[in-house]
Amino acid sequence: MTQPGKSALRAEARATRRHLAASFPGAAGKAALFVDVLPPGPIVAAYCAIGSELDPEPLVGALLVSGRSLCLPVVLERDAPMIFRRWSPGDPLKPDAAGCPAPLPLAAVVDPDLILTPLLAFDDFGGRLGQGGGFYDRTFAVRPGVMRIGFGYSGQRVPRLPMESHDIRLHGVLTEVGYTAARKV
Template sequence: MTLPDKPALRAEARARRKRLAGLDPEAAQRAASHIDTLPTGDPVAVYRAIGSELDTDALGLALIRQGRTLCLPVVLQTDAAMIFRRWSPGEPLELDQAGVPAPLPLAETVIPRLILTPLLAFDLEGGRLGQGGGYYDRTFAALPDAIRIGFAYAGQQVEDLPVERHDIRLHGVLTEVGYTAARKVL
């Protein structure tokens, strides 16, 4: 069996996402308008968008209006599952071990029931192509009961992604056109 060329897939998906971000600056706002289609779960893990990742700001505010609690992932060790700290928009952030903005250590540590994750590409089977660091897969493995939702541009969907043993499928994906449940979750 030939292993997939994930670095090439990532480079292609990164370029596609960057193009999509430039074409549709209102996509995140439209995705947030579909909040009522998301599965229930609280607290909800969002993320601070980096580069061309679909921004969660509008979605986070909509979740707060629904009465849900937000949290952000924090990398304490680069080879371990992430933890999550309670967070509200406007609260201070500092860079974690992965160089990503995260809540300060004094913020309460929580276990999210719903995790919104950035991605480079997704398929309808629940496959997710991430940046390659394994942070979310390790975290999904450590929190098997959490609902895993990709947050992406609809144009990031591909026909079929290679899924390796360590890859953990999503339960669904929320895009600017709505929520789609995955056909296959392992």
Template sequence: MIDKRALRSEMRARRMGLAKDGLQAASRAADHAHHLPQVACVAVYHPIGSELGTGPLVEALIARGMDLCLPVTLAQDAPMIFRRWTPGDPLEDDLAGVPAPFPLAGAVVPDLILAPLLAFDGQGLRLGQGGGHYDRTFAALPDAIRIGLAYAGQQVEALPFEPHDIALHGVLTESGYTAFA
């Protein structure tokens, strides 16, 4: 069985190396935004560390007329909620220490959730940071379209699957969009 802790460490190092071309990769990923389904509200994320940036994609989604929101962690073992967000809105750190909209922004339920990741495979499995925030949120919002946002170099041959893991519907990288069955 694959040791997820060791795999996370390896994939963090790989993603750090891929991030040297981060701005170009984020712009190229945004060039493929037209492959994403047209929905009313998209959950994006505030990139942390070497996660693929969302700035160019945010601009592309706004140009397509989509509303945006950001995830908010209110409790460690609960699904995240989402609050409306427009670039430039003030943010405050949530319980996980990630910048998030203030409560006055209003809670929404996104139609599509863009999720950061450490690795993904051809079956749509996603390796996250290990906190379970996105898996709990995916379970709580089963009708939301789940799309990973990553560098193409984060793809691996296969990832271990556990009962709480919820597969992605697709992944968007600088190389294009891939839908999973």
């Protein structure tokens, strides 16, 4: 059950993110400059930005140059954890069960070492406010060893987010001002 305050937080965070996206169009390129401070791992799960989400495209290019392989999440069932399929820029995509662009079924299923996740808001303790579908939290729950990294604007940081029992904390967040590891709760 979602806390009543989360829908109000989401509405406010969406408005903030839209404002940040319009005000800082170069933020994604600046964030990509910090590719070398991301935690290690040969396979990184990116995502296809929707709406005002910070677009990981510049970071994807930097990850490829640094020798990492990429994959994208795929929702097969709305209430199940996501799977990940190998992906390179230019590979064909089609909408998955959640309507997000995803690699075709012929792409190999892989296990990422690091998952980049979009967000509406984040805090210093690894709290992440997502869209509310639970796709990332369900996926993180079955992949406890994977590094969970939020990707967003520094202006999406809030003092503290409410966390529910099913919410899984991030290990850190990458923004246009750098990478910050989550503080212990």
